[in-house]
Amino acid sequence: MVGCLGGLWFGFLARSSSSHANQQEVNVEDSTDAPSSADSSGPNSSEMPATEAQAVEKAPAGELASASAGDQTGPAKTGGEQWGSRIGVILAVAGSAVGLGNFLRFPGQAASNGGGAFLLPYFISLLVLGIPLCWAEWTMGRFGGLKGFNSAPGIFSAVCRSLKARYLAVPALLIPLVIYMYYVVIEAWCLAYAFKYLTGDLMLGDNPDAYGKFFGDFVGSGEDGAILGGTSSLIVFVGITFVINFVLIYRGVSKGIETFCRIAIPMMVVCSLLVLARVLTLPAEKVSEGLGFMWNPDFSKLADAKTWLAASGQIFFSLSVGFGVIINYASYLKKKDDVVLSGLTACGMNEFFEVCLGGLITLPAAFIFLGAAAGDQGTFGLGFTALPNVFAQMPGGQFFGFLWFFMLFLAAITSSLSMLQPVIAFFEEGFGMARPASVSLLGIITLAGSMFVIWFSAGLKALDTMDFWVGTVLIFILAMVQSVIYGWIFGVKRGVEESSHGASFKIPMVVHYMLKFVVPLYLGVIFVLFLYQALPDPVDANGNPVLDDDGVPKLGYLSQIASDRVVQFSLLFIVGTIGFLTAMVHAAGLKWAEQGRLKDLD
Amino acid sequence: MLLMLQESASSDDQATATSEEAAALSQEGAESVAQQAPEVVQEASAETVAMVEVVAPEVVDYSLNGAGIALMGISITTVICLLSFCLYRVLMTPASELD
Structure with missing residues (x-):
C-alpha cells in the first residue's frame, strides 16, 4: 500500500522539488560555504561568520520563524524556521513528551511494581538513561541545525560527517510517522469522550460493563470495519482531530507548534489540578486507601529484575527519547x-x-471507586473504561470527566504535532517542497495509515502491532543508534564543547562517559530482556498459558505474526513504509550530494 | 508519549492481580464471611473448614502508611524542586544572555 504511494509520490516530488530548486540553490550555496571551511576545523566548526552572527543577534526573538537564510543563526536552514523563545521550545518538547502514558501507563506500572518502591529504580533510570539521552539529542539536534539541517537524515549526516549516515535516520522518520497514524485515532477517542461528557452521553451509571461496551462499540473493537459501517461517530472525531493537527502544523514551528503549546500546557496544568483537587477532596479514608494502593512500597519488588525493566522502560518511553522528535x-x-x-x-x-x-490522580481515583481491580486494567482499560465509571460515581463527575478527557486531548495533540514536524522537515529539506506541498503529502500518507488502523479495528490489533514494533522496538533501536553516534562518532570532546555553547551550567563529564559506555549497554540489556518478555507466548507462574477473557490462550508477538492476518498486514504496512522512506532518504541524499551540501563531510 | 498501550499481562502480573482481587474484598464482606463461617462449620467436615479458611481472604489494609507518605513526599518534592530550579533559571535569565 505504501509502496504504491511511494511510486505515486515520487513523480509529485520530482515536480515539486524542481519548482523550488532555483530558490533552494541560492540558500544552499550560501549555506555550504560557511560551514564547509569550518567543518574540518573540529569542534567549533559551527561558528558562523561574524557579520551573519551580528545580524542574528539583532533579530528580535519571535520574529525568526520565517526568516530568510541570511537572517539565521546557522548557515542556511532550508525551512528557515526557528523557535520564538526559549520557554517556547521547552514547552514544545515537554508537550511532545507528556501524553497518555504519563497519566495512564505510569500509575499502573508503579502500582504493579512495588508502589512507592518503584520510584527508586525509576529515578535512577531517569538519571542514568533519560536525562543523558535527552541531552545527547538536544546537543546533536542543535549541531545539525547550525549546519543547516532540520531533518534527522541531514542531522545524522552532519554529525557523522558522512552522507551514508542518513540511512541510520530512517527510523527517526518512520517512528513519528507511523505512531502518528494510530496516535491520532486515540487522540480522537479523548476528544470524543470530552465531548460526550459535555452532552452527558457518558454518564452511564455505576454498571462497569456499560463502559466497556461503550468503549468497544465506539472504537469498533468487535469487528474490522465496524467504525466505517456508520455505527460509531469516531470517524467524525478523527476528522476533526486531523484538521486541528494539520492546521497547526501548517502554521509552522513557531506560529503553530510553539504558540499552541504555550496555551495548551498551562491549560493542561490547570485542568489536572482541578481534577486532582476533586480527587483529594473525596472522603479522607478512601483517599488514603487510594493513595496507599499507589504509593505504599513493597520493597521486595526491588529484588525482581522485572521492576527495574519496567522502571527503565517507563522513563525511556515517557521522555520521548529515541522518537526522532527532540533532535528535530x-x-x-x-x-x-x-x-x-x-x-x-x-x-x-x-x-x-x-x-x-x-x-x-488516575489510580488513586480508580481505586477509590473500583477497588484493587483498577490496577489491572491496562492503559486503555484504565483510561477509557475504569475512569469513566469513576467519574460517573463522583460528585460533579460530568464536569470533571470533561476536564480530564479534554486535558488528555491537549496532551495528545501536543505529542502528535511533534510527530508530524520531523517528517515535514525532511520533505522540505530533502526535496525543496514548500509548506503546502509537504503538509498535503504528509496529510495523505498519514490519512492512509490512519484509515488502515481504523479499518482493522477488531481487538485493536493493527494499532497494537504498530505500537509494539514501531512504537516500542524501533524506538529502542533508534535510541541505541543515537547513543552510539553521540558517544563514539560525535565524540565526548565535541559533545562537551557543543553542549556548552550558551549553557548556564555544563553537563557533568561523567554523563558524557555514561553516554559513551553505560547508556548503549544499559539500553541493549533492557532491549533484550524486553524482547524476551514480550515475544514468546505469555505463561503463568506454573508454566501454563495465560488466557484472555474468552478463555483462549494469549499469544506472544512472534506467534501473532504466524497466525494473525491483521498482524501480517500491519507488518507489511510497516515494511512498505520503511521501503518508501528509505527510497526518499536515498533520493534526498543524492540531491544533497549534487548540491554539495555535505561535500566536506564525506 | 503513548507507548506499550496493551501490554500482555505477564505471569507475575496475573498472580499479583489474582491475589489483589482476592484481597480487595471489603472489610464488611470479610467480617460477614467470618460471622457466617462458624454456623456453617458446625455441621461441616474438617475438609470444609479448611476450604473456608482458604476462601476467606486476608484483608489488606491499603491505607497510606508512613513509608508510602515518605516516598510520595520525597518523589513529589524532588520533581517540584527540579522543575522550580529549572524554570527559575529559564525565566529569570535576562533576555540579553539568551540571544
Whole structure:
C-alpha cells in the first residue's frame, strides 16, 4: 500500500522539488560555504561568520520563524524556521513528551511494581538513561541545525560527517510517522469522550460493563470495519482531530507548534489540578486507601529484575527519547540557546505531569471507586473504561470527566504535532517542497495509515502491532543508534564543547562517559530482556498459558505474526513504509550530494 | 508519549492481580464471611473448614502508611524542586544572555 504511494509520490516530488530548486540553490550555496571551511576545523566548526552572527543577534526573538537564510543563526536552514523563545521550545518538547502514558501507563506500572518502591529504580533510570539521552539529542539536534539541517537524515549526516549516515535516520522518520497514524485515532477517542461528557452521553451509571461496551462499540473493537459501517461517530472525531493537527502544523514551528503549546500546557496544568483537587477532596479514608494502593512500597519488588525493566522502560518511553522528535525540535535552536538547561527543564516538566499529577490522580481515583481491580486494567482499560465509571460515581463527575478527557486531548495533540514536524522537515529539506506541498503529502500518507488502523479495528490489533514494533522496538533501536553516534562518532570532546555553547551550567563529564559506555549497554540489556518478555507466548507462574477473557490462550508477538492476518498486514504496512522512506532518504541524499551540501563531510 | 498501550499481562502480573482481587474484598464482606463461617462449620467436615479458611481472604489494609507518605513526599518534592530550579533559571535569565 505504501509502496504504491511511494511510486505515486515520487513523480509529485520530482515536480515539486524542481519548482523550488532555483530558490533552494541560492540558500544552499550560501549555506555550504560557511560551514564547509569550518567543518574540518573540529569542534567549533559551527561558528558562523561574524557579520551573519551580528545580524542574528539583532533579530528580535519571535520574529525568526520565517526568516530568510541570511537572517539565521546557522548557515542556511532550508525551512528557515526557528523557535520564538526559549520557554517556547521547552514547552514544545515537554508537550511532545507528556501524553497518555504519563497519566495512564505510569500509575499502573508503579502500582504493579512495588508502589512507592518503584520510584527508586525509576529515578535512577531517569538519571542514568533519560536525562543523558535527552541531552545527547538536544546537543546533536542543535549541531545539525547550525549546519543547516532540520531533518534527522541531514542531522545524522552532519554529525557523522558522512552522507551514508542518513540511512541510520530512517527510523527517526518512520517512528513519528507511523505512531502518528494510530496516535491520532486515540487522540480522537479523548476528544470524543470530552465531548460526550459535555452532552452527558457518558454518564452511564455505576454498571462497569456499560463502559466497556461503550468503549468497544465506539472504537469498533468487535469487528474490522465496524467504525466505517456508520455505527460509531469516531470517524467524525478523527476528522476533526486531523484538521486541528494539520492546521497547526501548517502554521509552522513557531506560529503553530510553539504558540499552541504555550496555551495548551498551562491549560493542561490547570485542568489536572482541578481534577486532582476533586480527587483529594473525596472522603479522607478512601483517599488514603487510594493513595496507599499507589504509593505504599513493597520493597521486595526491588529484588525482581522485572521492576527495574519496567522502571527503565517507563522513563525511556515517557521522555520521548529515541522518537526522532527532540533532535528535530532542537535543530531549530540558535547557537547560544541553552540546550542543557532547556533539556533538563523539559524533563522536569514531564516528570511533574507523570509523578505529581499522574501519580496522584488516575489510580488513586480508580481505586477509590473500583477497588484493587483498577490496577489491572491496562492503559486503555484504565483510561477509557475504569475512569469513566469513576467519574460517573463522583460528585460533579460530568464536569470533571470533561476536564480530564479534554486535558488528555491537549496532551495528545501536543505529542502528535511533534510527530508530524520531523517528517515535514525532511520533505522540505530533502526535496525543496514548500509548506503546502509537504503538509498535503504528509496529510495523505498519514490519512492512509490512519484509515488502515481504523479499518482493522477488531481487538485493536493493527494499532497494537504498530505500537509494539514501531512504537516500542524501533524506538529502542533508534535510541541505541543515537547513543552510539553521540558517544563514539560525535565524540565526548565535541559533545562537551557543543553542549556548552550558551549553557548556564555544563553537563557533568561523567554523563558524557555514561553516554559513551553505560547508556548503549544499559539500553541493549533492557532491549533484550524486553524482547524476551514480550515475544514468546505469555505463561503463568506454573508454566501454563495465560488466557484472555474468552478463555483462549494469549499469544506472544512472534506467534501473532504466524497466525494473525491483521498482524501480517500491519507488518507489511510497516515494511512498505520503511521501503518508501528509505527510497526518499536515498533520493534526498543524492540531491544533497549534487548540491554539495555535505561535500566536506564525506 | 503513548507507548506499550496493551501490554500482555505477564505471569507475575496475573498472580499479583489474582491475589489483589482476592484481597480487595471489603472489610464488611470479610467480617460477614467470618460471622457466617462458624454456623456453617458446625455441621461441616474438617475438609470444609479448611476450604473456608482458604476462601476467606486476608484483608489488606491499603491505607497510606508512613513509608508510602515518605516516598510520595520525597518523589513529589524532588520533581517540584527540579522543575522550580529549572524554570527559575529559564525565566529569570535576562533576555540579553539568551540571544
